[in-house]
Amino acid sequence: MTDAHASTAAPATEPVTAQAAFSAPPLLKIVGIGMFVVGVILFLLSFAVSREVAFSGWLIGSWYSLGFALFASWLLAINALASGGWAATIKRVPEAMTRYFPVAILPFAVLAVGMYASELYDWAHPHEGGGAHAELIHKKEPWLNPTFWLARMLVYFAIWNGFTWVMVKLSRKQDVDGDVKHSWNIRKIAAPFCVFFGLSVTFASIDYIKSIEPTWFSTMFGVYQFAGIVQSGFAMLILLLLALRNSGHLKGTVNENHFHTLGIWLISTSVFWAYIWFCQFLLIWYSNMPEETQHYFVRWNGPWFWFSFILNPLLNFAIPFIILLPRPHKRNLKILAGVSLVVLVGRFVDLWQFVTPRPVLQNELPTATLTPWQTIISVGPVIALIGLFIVVVMWALERAPISATKDPFFEEGVHHHL
Amino acid sequence: MPKPLFVGVFGDEDHILDAVKACRAAGLDFHDVYTPFAVHGLDRAMGLPFSKVTWVTFCCGALGTTIALSGMSYASWWDWPLNVGGKEALPFPAFVPITFELTVLVGGVCTMLGMFALCMLFPGKKAKMLHKGQTDDKFVVALKVNDKFDEKKARAIFEQFHVEEVAHRDTDYDANDEQAAKAGGAA
Numbered sequence: 001m002t003d004a005h006a007s008t009a010a011p012a013t014e015p016v017t018a019q020a021a022f023s024a025p026p027l028l029k030i031v032g033i034g035m036f037v038v039g040v041i042l043f044l045l046s047f048a049v050s051r052e053v054a055f056s057g058w059l060i061g062s063w064y065s066l067g068f069a070l071f072a073s074w075l076l077a078i079n080a081l082a083s084g085g086w087a088a089t090i091k092r093v094p095e096a097m098t099r100y101f102p103v104a105i106l107p108f109a110v111l112a113v114g115m116y117a118s119e120l121y122d123w124a125h126p127h128e129g130g131g132a133h134a135e136l137i138h139k140k141e142p143w144l145n146p147t148f149w150l151a152r153m154l155v156y157f158a159i160w161n162g163f164t165w166v167m168v169k170l171s172r173k174q175d176v177d178g179d180v181k182h183s184w185n186i187r188k189i190a191a192p193f194c195v196f197f198g199l200s201v202t203f204a205s206i207d208y209i210k211s212i213e214p215t216w217f218s219t220m221f222g223v224y225q226f227a228g229i230v231q232s233g234f235a236m237l238i239l240l241l242l243a244l245r246n247s248g249h250l251k252g253t254v255n256e257n258h259f260h261t262l263g264i265w266l267i268s269t270s271v272f273w274a275y276i277w278f279c280q281f282l283l284i285w286y287s288n289m290p291e292e293t294q295h296y297f298v299r300w301n302g303p304w305f306w307f308s309f310i311l312n313p314l315l316n317f318a319i320p321f322i323i324l325l326p327r328p329h330k331r332n333l334k335i336l337a338g339v340s341l342v343v344l345v346g347r348f349v350d351l352w353q354f355v356t357p358r359p360v361l362q363n364e365l366p367t368a369t370l371t372p373w374q375t376i377i378s379v380g381p382v383i384a385l386i387g388l389f390i391v392v393v394m395w396a397l398e399r400a401p402i403s404a405t406k407d408p409f410f411e412e413g414v415h416h417h418l
Numbered sequence: 419m420p421k422p423l424f425v426g427v428f429g430d431e432d433h434i435l436d437a438v439k440a441c442r443a444a445g446l447d448f449h450d451v452y453t454p455f456a457v458h459g460l461d462r463a464m465g466l467p468f469s470k471v472t473w474v475t476f477c478c479g480a481l482g483t484t485i486a487l488s489g490m491s492y493a494s495w496w497d498w499p500l501n502v503g504g505k506e507a508l509p510f511p512a513f514v515p516i517t518f519e520l521t522v523l524v525g526g527v528c529t530m531l532g533m534f535a536l537c538m539l540f541p542g543k544k545a546k547m548l549h550k551g552q553t554d555d556k557f558v559v560a561l562k563v564n565d566k567f568d569e570k571k572a573r574a575i576f577e578q579f580h581v582e583e584v585a586h587r588d589t590d591y592d593a594n595d596e597q598a599a600k601a602g603g604a605a
Binding site for chain 1: 458459468472476503504511512514515
């Protein structure tokens with residue numbers, strides 16, 4: 001933030017007329033509510049398959065949708081730290097995306113019910129009769145027990161929601177007085193937030209997902225989930241911006257240069273995801289140790305192979321990489337929208353193939369014997385919570401002007417050029 | 419055979435950008451534009467097509483992939499099957515890191531070589547400068563003197579955007595070489 005940028009902001013004493021509030025396109029709200037209803041019906045139907053499948057699906061959906069809010073908080077923080085001027089014109093959308101954090105407590109509460117009421121989390125129930133598996137679980141009890149698990153989750157939500165709430169509040173204050181000091185304060189908050197973000201996402205991903213296989217070891221799990229979160233987050237951000245643009249908003253301020261930048265982010269996060277996904281697999285495949293290979297054994301041998309090792313890298317890496325490689329494709333809004341949809345489907349496949357099949361050690365669980373297609377209904381909660389997420393984002397966007405015109409980087413963002 | 423040029427020297431990147439846009443709008447042909455640093459948007463203002471170097475990168479990257487996969491398959495499976503740690507003879511996951519590295523290496527090195535080739539740069543090439551300041555603080559527009567060229571028009575555009583020096587040169591002219599500089603003639 002140089003002086004040249006500071007001079008574009010209005011002095012604090014100047015009287016400011018409030019910008020007209022943004023009213024969200026009704027179609028998007030209807031789509032969001034419709035997805036929520038359809039998804040919840042599918043979720044309820046999935047109890048007919050089994051309670052574990054239903055709550056596996058809910059776990060996928062709640063982590064999937066929480067990832068959008070996590071991504072948005074990360075994007076706001078790194079842009080504040082790196083003076084990402086190009087993002088000043090779009091920053092209202094990630095700000096609105098972070099308002100999903102307080103709402104995400106509700107899907108999490110359903111998951112907590114599932115923790116008690118189903119065999120989803122192996123460690124949450126006493127193991128009768130002992131055995132090697134039960135003994136291993138028992139040794140992890142100081143960390144993996146329901147009370148501490150719930151307490152940790154509340155801490156994560158408090159960190160995420162607290163930091164982003166302050167960042168959004170400062171941005172709203174800047175709308176009124178246009179003071180540059182708010183940008184400096186956001187930056188001061190963003191720096192410690194990045195540290196807390198890295199730690200909390202790693203721990204939360206282990207608590208949320210990896211703990212369904214408590215005897216499996218992977219040292220790459222946190223960064224693997226982070227890669228998936230930012231990749232699907234950029235896909236969602238692109239789709240939200242395109243939906244807003246197609247309904248007549250953001251016209252003079254977001255153009256193909258901004259989408260080009262987002263397209264570069266999408267292809268590079270796809271490559272990053274593939275790198276991390278393959279790193280995790282390669283080291284385990286090479287060293288071939290039972291406590292690590294148990295996770296991949298069930299996915300490498302059997303019908304899940306096609307989902308875990310063919311469809312997953314195809315949707316999350318090969319298609320976005322090859323299609324987005326040429327420059328004109330990153331500036332073509334239709335191609336960008338199509339690739340974003342592919343990435344969002346890929347994110348579901350990534351989580352689905354992770355959550356649903358169980359390793360051989362837990363063969364007694366009902367889901368271990370199901371074929372992939374018998375659990376495809378797990379997509380229900382994903383649809384429901386994406387719908388809820390869209391409604392929350394639209395609600396949050398209506399609380400503020402759609403363009404942060406008082407942001408010191410706003411002019412730079414409008415003239416962003418690639 | 420040296421070709422005649424009409425040269426304008428500017429002292430500011432914004433002036434040269436505007437002058438280049440005006441010259442293009444007036445239908446004048448560029449020989450080239452020389453700047454001490456990359457001026458953002460200049461290639462677009464000159465109407466240059468997108469660089470072909472991306473194709474060099476793509477094809478050479480694919481070549482690197484092919485070299486890596488075929489080389490490793492030949493050495494550890496076709497020619498003499500190796501048993502490494504009990505893995506299958508054609509262990510694709512083990513090939514991936516080296517395939518990735520060779521794709522990046524061959525693609526990256528060839529991008530650099532391709533850029534040199536497209537810019538006609540090679541070791542021992544003698545640098546010719548239209549103006550001594552073009553690698554320091556001056557911005558030089560060189561227009562082709564062909565049948566589309568109109569000196570009055572060009573001079574008017576240059577002067578409109580605060581040109582510092584206007585001269586007739588040719589493609590053999592070298593500001594570093596006194597004799598050639600004399601032969602090329604001054605304004």
